[in-house]
Amino acid sequence: MAKSEKPVINRVSIWLDDHLWRRVGYTTILIYTHKGWIPVELIPHKLYWRYINSGWILRTQLKIKLDHRYKRLLVYFVFVKSVNVDENNVKHVISIDVNENNVTVKLLNKVYILETGIKRITVGYAKYREAVQSVKGNGYVGRAVHGRERRRKKDIRLKIANIIANIAKNLNAIVVLEKLPKHCPKNMIENVKDSMLRHRIYQAGFRGMIKAIEEKCLERGVPVVKVDPRNTSSKCLFCGSKLMRGDAPRQLKCPRCGFKAGRDVVAVLNLERKYLTLKGLVPLAPMPSEPTLEVAVLPMKEWMRRKSLDATNKHKLMRMNI
Ligand SMILES: [Zn+2]
Structure with missing residues (x-):
């Protein structure tokens, strides 16, 4: 050859x-x-x-x-460049959960679910590549497509990282991220048989997104803390029971106390709590940190052109009592 x-x-x-x-x-x-x-x-x-x-x-x-x-x-x-990150000046906590299809951000009493559509991009490009490469001698086109896919994802990562770093800077907040093990995708896919799903998990680039956020924050002098994400999307916030699948997709409910919320919301609340507990700021007994929480789902076109999340307040937020 x-x-x-x-x-x-x-x-x-x-x-x-x-x-x-x-x-x-x-x-x-x-x-x-x-x-x-x-x-x-x-x-x-x-x-x-x-x-x-x-x-x-x-x-x-x-x-x-x-x-x-x-x-x-x-x-x-x-x-x-050495950056001075002052953790003593911290006034708020922003917790962040990264998923295949969205990045969920909790700040003050609001939860923003920023849709990234990365799942659609990965699946779309994988199918396109498959079709193109099945034609003999088209390897070059395949590589070009791969580059395009990577650039699009990188663009999304950088924009999200910028939004988070900006809002954290403005609020004097510390950013709480998940601490992922080095080989997260490999462990995650061990039992996944569906090759498309396996490909997607590999490509989702959770680490890439977390790294981009961390780097942007450090660049701006925003303190970052990484906490162990174990059980953050499966444990009830109030009674600590294991949550069950809810009635809708990605919804969870507590079999003991009846608490109900989306998987992403549960994750950011638990991440925040983990940080606060680490700092000794929250009593270990279960207690709601906020009486009401507003949740907004922002499609990509809603956040792409924004520099921060302040401007999104006009959106109708879903009110949730917890
Ligand atoms: Zn419960």
């Missing part, structure tokens, strides 16, 4: 330690080779200047990559 007689290395990328490269001014670097120091003139990306001008520190390691197609050398810089 090979097109050449010998194996060919197409992608070369090299990490250079500090003794192998040097910076001269801002747009030239010297790279140490077998022919001595070779100067390389840079055409910096606009982000380079943004980092240089906003107090980020250049790390001493550098990555270079040969781009045969455009006959150029790509130079990757690593910038670091």
